[in-house]
Amino acid sequence: MTLGIRNSAEALFMAVEMEKRAIRMYERMLLVVNDATSTQVIKHLLKDEIEHLERFQTQMSSEAVSGEDAMLLSARANDILFAGGLTQAAREGAFNSPQSILKYAMEQEDTAVKTYLDLAKKSTNAAKKTFQDISSEEKDHFDALMDLFQSRA
Numbered sequence: 001m002t003l004g005i006r007n008s009a010e011a012l013f014m015a016v017e018m019e020k021r022a023i024r025m026y027e028r029m030l031l032v033v034n035d036a037t038s039t040q041v042i043k044h045l046l047k048d049e050i051e052h053l054e055r056f057q058t059q060m061s062s063e064a065v066s067g068e069d070a071m072l073l074s075a076r077a078n079d080i081l082f083a084g085g086l087t088q089a090a091r092e093g094a095f096n097s098p099q100s101i102l103k104y105a106m107e108q109e110d111t112a113v114k115t116y117l118d119l120a121k122k123s124t125n126a127a128k129k130t131f132q133d134i135s136s137e138e139k140d141h142f143d144a145l146m147d148l149f150q151s152r153a
Contacts (some may be wrong), residue, residue, distance in 0.1 A: 005119055008126035010073060013065040014119070015134045017077035018112060019053035023090075029121045032086065033095050041098045044148075045105050048141060048148055056134070081108050094127050102149040109142035 004061035005011050007125055026046040065073065082089065089095065116135035120128050 002010045005123045005127045005131070006066075008130040009060065010065055010069065011123065011127040011130035011134070012060045012075050013070065014077055015056045015116070016053060016060070017074045018081055018115075019034065019049055019056060021081050022049040022108065023053060025086070025136070028086050029089070029095065029101070032090070033101075034084060037098045038101055040081065040102050045101075045145075050145075052141070054138070057137075067104055081111060099152060101150070102145060106145045106149065109138055109145060113142060 005014065022048060026042050028051060029042050030039060030046070033042060084091075089104060092104065093100055095101065113135050116131045116138060120135060122132035123131055
């Protein structure tokens with residue numbers, strides 16, 4: 001499915017929706033995981049995603065995305081990250097240890113980076129630049145998670 005992002009407002013809306021998806025996922029993970037170290041890791045991930053969401057929301061202009069466009073972009077965003085939701089994450093062993101949680105989170109960040117880069121290639125002007133900037137931020141987050149993962153190994 002080709003997603004025609006027409007402007008930076010739609011690009012940021014997409015990023016906001018993806019961050020909301022990540023936040024919901026980590027909040028649900030807190031309900032499933034019961035050991036203190038894993039809970040600490042998830043709370044760290046959740047805090048990072050909330051910060052991303054807030055940063056992206058402050059970048060949004062007064063040019064609102066609404067109606068059918070908003071519904072389509074939101075649905076597309078929900079298909080990108082955390083496919084299969086909590087159940088699929090459990091099947092993949094994402095909750096087995098703090099390391100598996102971090103590995104799972106890094107996989108999702110990698111998906112986000114690739115998605116934003118792909119959307120940048122398919123976009124023009126301000127939307128292209130917005131996706132490139134968001135991709136760079138997500139790459140930085142991936143690198144931080146990698147450092148955390150390696151420090152716990």
